[in-house]
Each structure stands twice: as C-alpha cells, then as structure tokens.
Amino acid sequence: MRNDAAAVGELLDPVGRSDFDGPLLDVRDLTTHFQTPRGIVRAVDGVSFTLEAGRTLGIVGESGSGKTVLSRSILGLSPRRQLVDPQGQILFEGRDLRPMDEHELREVRGRQISMIFQDPMTALNPVMKVGRQIMESLRVHFDMSKADARERAIDLLGQVGIPSPGVRVDEYPHQLSGGMRQRVMIAIALSCEPKLLIADEPTTALDVTVQAQILDLLGRLQSERNMAVVLISHDLEVVGGRADDIAVMYAGRIVEMGPAAELFKATRMPYTDALLRSVPNIEDPPHTRLLAIGGRPPDLVSPPPGCRFNPRCPRAGFRCGVQEPPLAPDDDNVHHIYRCWYPVGGPTGPEAEAAEARPRRVEH
Amino acid sequence: MAGSGTAPLRDGREDIVLRVEHLVVEFPTKGGRVQAVSDVSFDVAKGETLGLVGESGCGKSTTGRAVMQLPRPRSGRVALEGTELTSLSPEELREMRPKMQLIFQDPISSLNPRRVVVDIVAEPLAIWGIEENRRFRVNHLLETVGLDTDTAARRPHQLSGGQCQRVSIARALVMDPQVLICDEPVSALDVSVQAQILNLLEDMKARYGLTMVFISHDLSVVKNISDRVAVMYLGKLCEIAPSEALYRRPAHPYTNALLASVPHPDASRVRGKSVPLTGELPSALDPPSGCRFRTRCPRAEARCADEEPTMRELQPGQFVACHFPVTPGRPLVTTPTGALGAPA
Structure with missing residues (x-):
C-alpha cells in the first residue's frame, strides 16, 4: 500500500x-x-x-x-x-x-499469539497422545512440572467441552471425531492464554451443527x-x-x-x-438464480x-x-x-x- | 428418526423416474456391520430435483451410490423408469448405466490426469462405440457447459476446480442420461465459482430435461436447487418435504437443529434462538434403539427408545418420522430457564 x-x-x-x-x-x-x-x-x-x-x-x-x-x-x-x-x-x-x-x-x-489451523487431523501429531500435545507448550513456555501440566491439560480439555477429559487426555487424535480434534486444537492454542488467536478456517472441515458449537x-x-x-x-x-x-x-x-x-x-x-x-x-425461494461472478x-x-x-x-x-x-x-x-x-x-x-x-x- | 416406511412414495403418479424402496446398505468391518443406510424409501419425478442433506456419516453419499448400484445395496429395490435394477445381471445393468450419471465432489481427482479434456468427455461415447457425430457432440457439449476450444486440448491439472467440474458435467451429459446424481458437486469450489456451477446445473437440467438427486451438506445450496428435500441422519430419513415447506416449518427436531446451525451474517437474527445440538453422532455399528436421533433430541421421551417412528404425512407432501414433531410457532423444548423457541 x-x-x-x-x-x-x-x-x-x-x-x-x-x-x-x-x-x-x-x-x-x-x-x-x-x-x-x-x-x-x-x-x-x-x-x-x-x-x-x-x-x-x-x-x-x-x-x-x-x-x-x-x-x-x-x-x-x-x-x-x-x-x-x-x-x-x-x-x-x-x-x-x-x-x-x-x-x-x-x-x-x-x-x-497462537493459531488454529483448518485441518485438525493433519495439524495434530498422529502418534502423540492429545494430552501430551497440550502439555508440550505448557512445559516449554511455563516450565511446568509434568504432573502440573497434565492436570492443566485435563482442565483445558474440560473447558473446551470434551466429555470425560481425564480419559480423553490419554487418547490419540485418530480416536477422536473431527469436532473433538478441533476442540483439542483449541485447547492447545489456548493453553498459554495467548493475547491473540489466529483461527484459519477453523470450522471449514466440520459439519454445520459442529461448526456452530465450535464457533460458540x-x-x-x-x-x-x-x-x-x-x-x-x-x-x-x-x-x-x-x-x-x-x-x-x-x-x-x-x-x-x-x-x-x-x-x-x-x-x-x-x-x-x-x-x-x-x-x-436460505431465505430465497428454490431456483432463485444466483449472481455468479464471471471469470x-x-x-x-x-x-x-x-x-x-x-x-x-x-x-x-x-x-x-x-x-x-x-x-x-x-x-x-x-x-x-x-x-x-x-x-x-x-x-x-x-x-x-x-x-x-x-x-x-x-x-x- | 426412524424413517422407515414407504409413506413418502407417490405411487399414484405416472411420471416417477426413480423409485427407491427399503434401501439397505451395510458394510462389514472388523468391529461389526456398519449400517450405512437402513431402510430408506423415496422417489423422484421427471424433471424434479431431490436434495439429500445431512451431516458427514449420515449415509447420503452411500444412498446416492447404492441407487447407481455402486456397490449393489444389501436389500431393497431401486427402479429406474420402471426397470428394477437390483435384480439385473451385470451385463443388463451395464446397458442401463448410461441412463444414470454421477458427478463427484472433487472435480480434479475424478478426471483422468493423463488425458486431455476432449478425450475425457468423448470416452463414454468411445466405450459404447458411438462414432456418429462424436466430435460434434463433444464440442457442442463443451461449449454448452462454458468451456472454449482452447480448454478442450488441456489436461485436468491445467484447469481450475470450476473448469474441472464443468468437464465432469459435460462427461456426465454426453450419454444423454435420464438421472443425474450430484454428490457434493460444489463443496470443493470457491463461492463465486460455486454460483456458476449451480446456475449451469439448473440450465442443463432445463435444457436436457434431467431428473436430479443433489447430495450436499450445505442447506442453503440444497434449498436453492431442490424441489423437494430429504433430511438424513445416521442412515435413516428424518423428513422429506417440498423445499419451501421444509425450510419454513421444519417438523423434525433434527431438521430444526440443522437449520438453527446455519450461520447468518446478521448475528442477532438466528443466534440466541437456536438450540445447539449437543453430543456426538452415535456409531453406525451400534445405532440407538427406536429413533436413532433420540440420544441428541431435545424432545425425546421413553417412547422414542422403544418404538421406531415411521414416516407419516404431517402436511400435504411433508412426511416426517417422529413421534413428537415440532409445531410451527410453538417452543421446540421448554426448559426451567424458559422456553427456547424453534427457529421461525
């Protein structure tokens, strides 16, 4: 500019x-x-x-x-x-x-500043338990003990609405649904209480009902x-x-x-x-002609x-x-x-x- | 949600092109049988577009493919212009295939990357040994779907997603089909291109007198293109109705939840009134008893677990599989904190 x-x-x-x-x-x-x-x-x-x-x-x-x-x-x-x-x-x-x-x-x-990526499957490490992925940034940035970080990870999973976080913390990403994985991503992104969150298409890979939940x-x-x-x-x-x-x-x-x-x-x-x-x-009647942009x-x-x-x-x-x-x-x-x-x-x-x-x- | 029952079939009508009855598709897995589609019945009249909506895993794509006999359903009947497809021999089925064509979601991977556009579109003609006017037919179709002669000599990787989808449409139309099944045809496209493709599908439908089944997760897109809409959940039909009626007065609690989740640019309009769905989609390996939606339904009662609701006509043309359908203007559920209204 x-x-x-x-x-x-x-x-x-x-x-x-x-x-x-x-x-x-x-x-x-x-x-x-x-x-x-x-x-x-x-x-x-x-x-x-x-x-x-x-x-x-x-x-x-x-x-x-x-x-x-x-x-x-x-x-x-x-x-x-x-x-x-x-x-x-x-x-x-x-x-x-x-x-x-x-x-x-x-x-x-x-x-x-932390970031949420579009595809929760590829953004998470497939061979690492989700709890450890949340603990990672806590341990790096806050020098937390393993036990404290784990407790905090469980707490975070609860905050993002994952049921029975104490069990989920020891699961791998493939054991979770797409919506749950995106919640884990959010938990990781928020673990260090960032001042700025960048969310790049955070719900594009998700269904509408899940999308509404995640955005809420x-x-x-x-x-x-x-x-x-x-x-x-x-x-x-x-x-x-x-x-x-x-x-x-x-x-x-x-x-x-x-x-x-x-x-x-x-x-x-x-x-x-x-x-x-x-x-x-969604409020227009069926077969309403769309105004497409050419080219x-x-x-x-x-x-x-x-x-x-x-x-x-x-x-x-x-x-x-x-x-x-x-x-x-x-x-x-x-x-x-x-x-x-x-x-x-x-x-x-x-x-x-x-x-x-x-x-x-x-x-x- | 059961959605069993053949009430929505319009057997009195003469112009039914596609009739699907008690369709069941199951896939064997290590963990048991996945009940992908469980007893689904619907029909599509000539020149009509039926929208099939639902979230991922609800069985909408599997339904589309089972109609094409790809693979053959486990049980049920699929009749195309009165011909029963499920009992045909492989050779007889092959003869029928040109009458039904499929358009896939990913426009680039559904085209052969090593062939040029004009050959891709001409291939069905080549397979059926139709020599007559082959060049002319292909070029004419490419022009109709909005591709110039320059594009005809290119390969798929040299084209944009929207152009690839135009090629897919041309390929599907070259055999002059009766029925076009579109499986999320615009989901991979940018919004500006999506509008071009939706308009093109409408034009093609009008021009070639097509009957369409349009599968999508996008409720706004489905409303725009469909005459009737069927809502699926976990392998069952919840509700089937003319588009206007379904969106104006959704009767099934799941249809209500879906519509409440649609984002609206004007935040105050929808949000706050919506009852967000909680919980996760149950496993199709072991679906809930009775109504399959009951585990997430705000209106579920004991009866929903014991007895599977069957499709019944609530309003003329509007069929719903629910024991406790939503009445327009009445609260969806009443909670101690006050009534949460159903979206208008």
Missing part, C-alpha cells in the same frame, strides 16, 4: 486503551512475496490493519486471495528461503515481529479471556455473525474493510457485493494493471484498468474503507465516465 497505510491504521482504531498505548496488533503495509519457478508470486501485497484486545477481525477471501499467507506471515511461518524482500511491520504490543529471528519468535508463538465455544472463551481473534474464512456468513470488523481480501490486497454490520448493509466494493450475492440465501481470480505472478478486480467487475470503467484505486474511507463512515473508483450505490464506471466526457466534447 502507499502512504495511506498509516492513516488506515488510525481509522479503524476506536478509542485508545488503558495499559498499552496502541492497538494489540498493528500490521503496516505488509508484503509477502515468494520466489517460484514461474516468477514472483505477490501473495500478500501491502496489507494494513489494526486489532484491539478482545476484538475479532474477520478476514474473508477466496482461495488464492492471500488470507492464509497473511495469517502465517504474522507468526513468521512463511517459508523463509522463498521470501523475496519482505516489507512492512507487524507491531504486536508495539514490538515489530517481522525482523525477529526464530529464537525470538518462539517466545511469541504459542505464548502470546471460541466466542465464549474469547470474551472470558479478553482475547483478540483473527478469524479467517472463505465464508462471509461464518465471519459475518462473529466478527466486529471484516476485511475482504482479493488478489493479495484488502479491498474493503469496516465494521461487520456496515459492510453488509452498505457494501461499496463490487467484489464484496458480488461475493454476497453469489451465495445462495477467475487473477494470477498473482502477474496481476492485472489498475484495480485487480477490474477484469471481472460488472461496474468497471476505463479508469479501473489503468489506475489502481486507493484504500479510502467512505463519505458516510470513516471506519469503512474500500478500493473502488465507482463504488456500489453510485454510477457505474461507464456511466460516470460518459458523464465526465460529455462537457469536454462540448468544448471542442
């Missing part, structure tokens, strides 16, 4: 908090590019946002939008050898995580601990009901961000609008010039293919920012450009 990055940070910042002067997480102009045989992939390209303690930021995007790379970049989990010229700052309680080495990051990972559980634990959460999902509906603020990503960039209710009520960016309309609404997301090795959504945008004008719009605040609400020259609610690109062109023609 350009010089508006810092301004954006301030915009989403409500009122300053007491003990720490500034937001818990302040990501500024983050850039994560990878070297691949095909060229440089611009997976995350200038992303800025802030997150206060106890709040939830939802990050929504389709596959390849950069949402997962963004979350991994925060924890320094992207493959370092392929990284090309990483830019930007990740300020966690004012300290920049980006230049930290592995040793320093280990103090932060798991302890201050996360919400409860979050408010009990005043923990900040970054909730990443491809599903706007999952994120919409749970996040305070939502950032929509497209092709490595944030294209629209604002308070959740505002984003749904007064959608500005045509991509967000299209995303909302392409999902079948495919761009190749991040060579993103299109101008606005990255312009080749698929039904509202795009000439300007959209030439000049990329800045991430600028809405006239009605400064907390609502988006990248678009011709936002939803106003004239489309061709309309606006025709209106602009008319007086010029008169002059000739």
Whole structure:
C-alpha cells in the first residue's frame, strides 16, 4: 500500500486503551512475496490493519486471495528461503515481529499469539497422545512440572467441552471425531492464554451443527479471556455473525474493510457485493438464480494493471484498468474503507465516465 | 428418526423416474456391520430435483451410490423408469448405466490426469462405440457447459476446480442420461465459482430435461436447487418435504437443529434462538434403539427408545418420522430457564 497505510491504521482504531498505548496488533503495509519457478508470486501485497484486545477481525477471501499467507506471515511461518524482500511491520504490543529471528519468535508463538489451523487431523501429531500435545507448550513456555501440566491439560480439555477429559487426555487424535480434534486444537492454542488467536478456517472441515458449537465455544472463551481473534474464512456468513470488523481480501490486497454490520448493509466494493450475492440465501425461494461472478481470480505472478478486480467487475470503467484505486474511507463512515473508483450505490464506471466526457466534447 | 416406511412414495403418479424402496446398505468391518443406510424409501419425478442433506456419516453419499448400484445395496429395490435394477445381471445393468450419471465432489481427482479434456468427455461415447457425430457432440457439449476450444486440448491439472467440474458435467451429459446424481458437486469450489456451477446445473437440467438427486451438506445450496428435500441422519430419513415447506416449518427436531446451525451474517437474527445440538453422532455399528436421533433430541421421551417412528404425512407432501414433531410457532423444548423457541 502507499502512504495511506498509516492513516488506515488510525481509522479503524476506536478509542485508545488503558495499559498499552496502541492497538494489540498493528500490521503496516505488509508484503509477502515468494520466489517460484514461474516468477514472483505477490501473495500478500501491502496489507494494513489494526486489532484491539478482545476484538475479532474477520478476514474473508477466496482461495488464492492471500488470507492464509497473511495469517502465517504474522507468526513468521512463511517459508523463509522463498521470501523475496519482505516489507512492512507487524507491531504486536508495539514490538515489530517481522525482523525477529526464530529464537525470538518462539517466545511469541504459542505464548502470546497462537493459531488454529483448518485441518485438525493433519495439524495434530498422529502418534502423540492429545494430552501430551497440550502439555508440550505448557512445559516449554511455563516450565511446568509434568504432573502440573497434565492436570492443566485435563482442565483445558474440560473447558473446551470434551466429555470425560481425564480419559480423553490419554487418547490419540485418530480416536477422536473431527469436532473433538478441533476442540483439542483449541485447547492447545489456548493453553498459554495467548493475547491473540489466529483461527484459519477453523470450522471449514466440520459439519454445520459442529461448526456452530465450535464457533460458540471460541466466542465464549474469547470474551472470558479478553482475547483478540483473527478469524479467517472463505465464508462471509461464518465471519459475518462473529466478527466486529471484516476485511475482504482479493488478489493479495484488502479491498474493503469496516465494521461487520456496515459492510453488509452498505457494501461499496463490487467484489464484496458480488461475493454476497453469489451465495445462495436460505431465505430465497428454490431456483432463485444466483449472481455468479464471471471469470477467475487473477494470477498473482502477474496481476492485472489498475484495480485487480477490474477484469471481472460488472461496474468497471476505463479508469479501473489503468489506475489502481486507493484504500479510502467512505463519505458516510470513516471506519469503512474500500478500493473502488465507482463504488456500489453510485454510477457505474461507464456511466460516470460518459458523464465526465460529455462537457469536454462540448468544448471542442 | 426412524424413517422407515414407504409413506413418502407417490405411487399414484405416472411420471416417477426413480423409485427407491427399503434401501439397505451395510458394510462389514472388523468391529461389526456398519449400517450405512437402513431402510430408506423415496422417489423422484421427471424433471424434479431431490436434495439429500445431512451431516458427514449420515449415509447420503452411500444412498446416492447404492441407487447407481455402486456397490449393489444389501436389500431393497431401486427402479429406474420402471426397470428394477437390483435384480439385473451385470451385463443388463451395464446397458442401463448410461441412463444414470454421477458427478463427484472433487472435480480434479475424478478426471483422468493423463488425458486431455476432449478425450475425457468423448470416452463414454468411445466405450459404447458411438462414432456418429462424436466430435460434434463433444464440442457442442463443451461449449454448452462454458468451456472454449482452447480448454478442450488441456489436461485436468491445467484447469481450475470450476473448469474441472464443468468437464465432469459435460462427461456426465454426453450419454444423454435420464438421472443425474450430484454428490457434493460444489463443496470443493470457491463461492463465486460455486454460483456458476449451480446456475449451469439448473440450465442443463432445463435444457436436457434431467431428473436430479443433489447430495450436499450445505442447506442453503440444497434449498436453492431442490424441489423437494430429504433430511438424513445416521442412515435413516428424518423428513422429506417440498423445499419451501421444509425450510419454513421444519417438523423434525433434527431438521430444526440443522437449520438453527446455519450461520447468518446478521448475528442477532438466528443466534440466541437456536438450540445447539449437543453430543456426538452415535456409531453406525451400534445405532440407538427406536429413533436413532433420540440420544441428541431435545424432545425425546421413553417412547422414542422403544418404538421406531415411521414416516407419516404431517402436511400435504411433508412426511416426517417422529413421534413428537415440532409445531410451527410453538417452543421446540421448554426448559426451567424458559422456553427456547424453534427457529421461525
């Protein structure tokens, strides 16, 4: 992003908090590019946002939008050898995580910031009892005795709603159902009482009824601990009901961000609008025609010039293919920012450009 | 939940294309017999789309495959346009296969990675030795499903998930089938692509007069595409009804729980009113006696353990297998802390 990055940070910042002067997480102009045989992939390209303690930021995007790379970049989990010229700052309680080495990051990972991954089967160690996997981080970060850590692990399993935790603590991941495994993942992630939890598609592999249980559980634990959460999902509906603020990503960039209710009520960016309309609404009658977005997301090795959504945008004008719009605040609400020259609610690109062109023609 | 009984079958109708009666599928395992599908009956009329919803492990995919005789069910009857499939010889069954086609969830792994698109779509014609207009038919279909000639010469790994699913649809349609069984066809796709594929399926259905069975865990998707919806739980049918009716006034407590779990962007609308399901799905090796849902049902009583409910017609066209169905507008359960309402 350009010089508006810092301004954006301030915009989403409500009122300053007491003990720490500034937001818990302040990501500024983050850039994560990878070297691949095909060229440089611009997976995350200038992303800025802030997150206060106890709040939830939802990050929504389709596959390849950069949402997962963004979350991994925060924890320094992207493959370092392929990284090309990483830019930007990740300020966690004012300290920049980006230049930290592995040793320093280990103090932060798991302890201050922890992560829940999408697939609970592959994220857990299949040959280690779940109790030991929970105890591991407790023993590393708190130097707990084995007995204490075990007791704490059983306690945590109980807190995440696993029945008979005293028995389950000695079981292996394959003995648990998908929902139970995800609860174990949450227990591990919360074991050291982190200040920030990054949940990357935490319920995508789960059934709807289990999904509701897990999200309710996360919400409860979050408010009990005043923990900040970054909730990443491809599903706007999952994120919409749970996040305070939502950032929509497209092709490595944030294209629209604002308070959740505002984003749904007064959608500005045509991509967000299209995303909302392409999902079948459970309240519509059967056979309601869906408004599909034509085409495919761009190749991040060579993103299109101008606005990255312009080749698929039904509202795009000439300007959209030439000049990329800045991430600028809405006239009605400064907390609502988006990248678009011709936002939803106003004239489309061709309309606006025709209106602009008319007086010029008169002059000739 | 028992869902046994043939009440939902519409035997008076002339236009029934697919009729499934007392379908039972079991798989032998070391731990015993997995009762994947237990006595399921439904029918699908010409041009109709039947949605089959349920959570993983409920037997919806197994039902779809058993209808295709992949593998043959343990017992029960499956009739396609009046022809009983379960008693056919392998060769006779092979003759019937082109009339029923299946579309799978994972669009990339269900296509042969070593062949180009045009050959994949032409293969059914090649197998049946249909030479006439083969090129033309294949190219025409590829164009109909929205793939250009450039794509026809590519291999699956060079295509996106959505394009692969279009190829699967073209391959399924090339033999001009009567029935299309779609097993989670959009679950692996991004939402923007999902809408394209759902629209394409609707177009194809209208154009070729298809009858569809659409299997999915996604309640919004199923409502969008189906005329009627059947809800499955642990190998049994809970409820079957016209889509609108099922979503507006779900009668089975499990249907209510499913609908209450659907996330809604407007948090205040659904949350708080929902009664979340507790507990885990029981094992299909040893399902509960009586109603299979009773162990997790907020309305369960002693009768539910003793007596298996059978399908009965609650409203015209709405069949439910429950002793204590939910009445619209009345509380789902009453607890000491107050009534928890059923979702409207």
